[in-house]
Amino acid sequence: MNDMTPIAKVQTTLKDWETDQEVRWCPGCGDYAILKAVQRTLPEIGADPSNTVFVSGIGCSSRFPYYIESYGFHTIHGRAPAVATGIKLANPELDVWLVTGDGDGMSIGGNHTMHLLRRNLNCQIMLFNNEIYGLTKGQYSPTSREGTSSPSTPMGSVDHPASPCAFALGSGARFIARGFDVSKELPGVLKAAHAHKGAAFIEIFQNCIVYNKDRFEDFAAPKGAEQSQLWLKDGEPMLFGSEKSGGIKGIALDVAALTLKVVDVAVGADGTPDWQAAGVIVHNVRNKAVAHMLVEMPFGPFPMALGVIFDDPRPTYEDAVLGQDSRAREGKAADLGKLLAKGQTWTVGAPVSDPA
Structure with missing residues (x-):
């Protein structure tokens, strides 16, 4: 099968993606909701457990591969992008x-995350941010x-x-999205990320019930x-709010300052928001x-921007690498002996006896 051949979709249910492992996070952790969102999404996109791989680094979120009935790698701190690159090229x-997570992917793994994004490996990156x-x-x-007060910053973080x-965009990512753990919209965001061919980066805000409740x-509250x-x-149009909750508002461009601003949106006689008159931007x-x-x-001052923020595909890393490899093979026959004999070689013969 070549890269242009679509992968056949299979019919599964949420149960098909559950393992026999006891799911163990702190009671009330947002990871439970994210796990269920992913397990609901996989059947809806026609994913095949035998063709799916989950790769994690180190952290609470990195227990994920144990709870998804597919192939999985629980790797080392921050190096999941490097392992995923090898998997995809193989x-x-x-x-x-x-x-x-925000520690695994943005601290020790920041360098690896950046290179995966700029290379545009065809995969989905879920960064749980608590x-x-x-x-x-x-x-x-x-x-x-x-x-932020914590054991390492008892007087509050100054960082x-x-x-x-923003990091992902600056690294050259071609797909950026946001969601949060208990949102009903999260499966839709995951579907959009999967439909994107290339590196799809999804930041998922996740409640840490113990240390950052x-x-x-x-x-995120209802x-x-x-x-x-x-x-x-x-x-x-970028609209939010309602007449019952303080009025309909929108996001407009402040042309003079080249920044965004919040504007009030009037409602016409027919009950339709007159967003055009308010200058609201169309996403x-x-x-x-x-x-x-x-x-x-x-x-x-602004609402939290959620959903698909940026989606502009370009050729993927594995397409470029494998295409280059294919061109290098054109018109050539595999000959290990010839390869080993290439360049400066010499033959070691029988030892010459000492005439003395």
């Missing part, structure tokens, strides 16, 4: 998913907010946090969600400049 037909090191007992992580999506309640969440859809997943603005929007 067998490009495999459907590869990476599971990492803004803390959970497995090692609550130290602050690269994404922890300033002022400015990293933005995973309810960190994302300001936008109450007030209409005003705090901006779910982006390609070709649709275009191929607009990288606006994507940068969306992932950098400060929460509070």
